[in-house]
Amino acid sequence: MGTELTVTLESGLGSIPAQVIAADERAWIVRCQSGDRAAFEPLVQRYMRRAAAFALGWAGNHEDALDLSQEAFARAFRSIRRFDPERPFYPWFHRILRNLCINHIGRARHSREMQMEEGMVVRSGEPSPAERAERAELNRQVRAAIARLQPQDREILILREFQDQSYAEIAEVLQIPKGTVMSRLHNARRRLRTEIERSAPDLFHREEP
Amino acid sequence: MRTDPTELISAYLDDELSPEERREFEERLARGEISARELEEMRATRNLTTGARPERFPDEIWDRYWDQTYPRLERNTGWIFLSLGAAMLLSIGAYRFLVSLFTDSDSLWVRLATAMVAVGLSLLFVSVLRERLFVRKHDPYREVKR
Numbered sequence: 001m002g003t004e005l006t007v008t009l010e011s012g013l014g015s016i017p018a019q020v021i022a023a024d025e026r027a028w029i030v031r032c033q034s035g036d037r038a039a040f041e042p043l044v045q046r047y048m049r050r051a052a053a054f055a056l057g058w059a060g061n062h063e064d065a066l067d068l069s070q071e072a073f074a075r076a077f078r079s080i081r082r083f084d085p086e087r088p089f090y091p092w093f094h095r096i097l098r099n100l101c102i103n104h105i106g107r108a109r110h111s112r113e114m115q116m117e118e119g120m121v122v123r124s125g126e127p128s129p130a131e132r133a134e135r136a137e138l139n140r141q142v143r144a145a146i147a148r149l150q151p152q153d154r155e156i157l158i159l160r161e162f163q164d165q166s167y168a169e170i171a172e173v174l175q176i177p178k179g180t181v182m183s184r185l186h187n188a189r190r191r192l193r194t195e196i197e198r199s200a201p202d203l204f205h206r207e208e209p
Numbered sequence: 210m211r212t213d214p215t216e217l218i219s220a221y222l223d224d225e226l227s228p229e230e231r232r233e234f235e236e237r238l239a240r241g242e243i244s245a246r247e248l249e250e251m252r253a254t255r256n257l258t259t260g261a262r263p264e265r266f267p268d269e270i271w272d273r274y275w276d277q278t279y280p281r282l283e284r285n286t287g288w289i290f291l292s293l294g295a296a297m298l299l300s301i302g303a304y305r306f307l308v309s310l311f312t313d314s315d316s317l318w319v320r321l322a323t324a325m326v327a328v329g330l331s332l333l334f335v336s337v338l339r340e341r342l343f344v345r346k347h348d349p350y351r352e353v354k355r
Contacts, residue, residue, distance in 0.1 A: 037279065037283070040282065041279075044274070044275055044278055045274075048271065048275075048278075049271065052266060052270075052274075056263045056266075057263065060263075062266060062270075065266075066266075066270065066274075066277075070278045070281060071281065073282075074278065074281035074284075074285065077285065138257075138260075139260065139261035142257050142261035143261050146258065157258060160223070161255070161258040161259050162262050166225070167220070167225045182219060182220050183216045186215065186218060186220075189219060189251055189255065192254055192258065193254040196254070196257070204253055
């Protein structure tokens, strides 16, 4: 990793604390802007896991999530000449990815129900088939409730609950102050709770399988 | 410490408070200034969502991720040339067609076919437009900037 450059970004809600962008990232971007496709590889390598994990939270299956994240990288490269290399890359890329995800679920709603992979849960131990089935159903209902939220709520829940990002990381990606992350996340959880109570109220009273 | 205590509940559960903020939060919780019920409700909601976390991608995917992404970058250039070329050809074709339509006296059937295509396209356009307007009214994502 090269030297790091500190910049302060302004959001509509006030000054965000100092953010750090890597100088090597800036160098890659400048090379990309001159048409060097190979210079885009380290950027993709750096962010591919994060991007695919975010897309998975929206798409609900690995295949679509990979496709969305790769397409977002392609679109980012297509627009990279308009990008200011003095700014951090990932928040800019995140907006491209987020819009692609939202468009994708819009299309999926019109054409078919989204393909949610079952049993998509990380857990320890070896559960019985009945437990796995029950857990898969529970998770399906939770993800379905998240999918019915407004995009802003859904986005912050995916970043925090599915990607386990810290408030500081979320603030950097969304370009908002940390205090706003706190309130947005709390409100999103409240609305999610309301949604679950409306659609599947027994989830809160179910015994852990 | 921030004035709205309820917003601290999520931060408390996510272990995002400093030790001092955490201690103060617990004191306010003990004094009843922060709702213990809401704390438990938020804890239950958080447990449900973290439990529903999608499974990680298999590691081998990352080995070929760049190889799958690179052709999309190459295709960008191809699509630009293809689009420009197609747009030029269509423009030239449309110009020549319109010129012949109004100068060629034997073009009655061509005129008829053109009128049918135009009417068909108009009907399809109106239908799609009406559907889009209807969907937009009920779309929770309409406020999102694309």
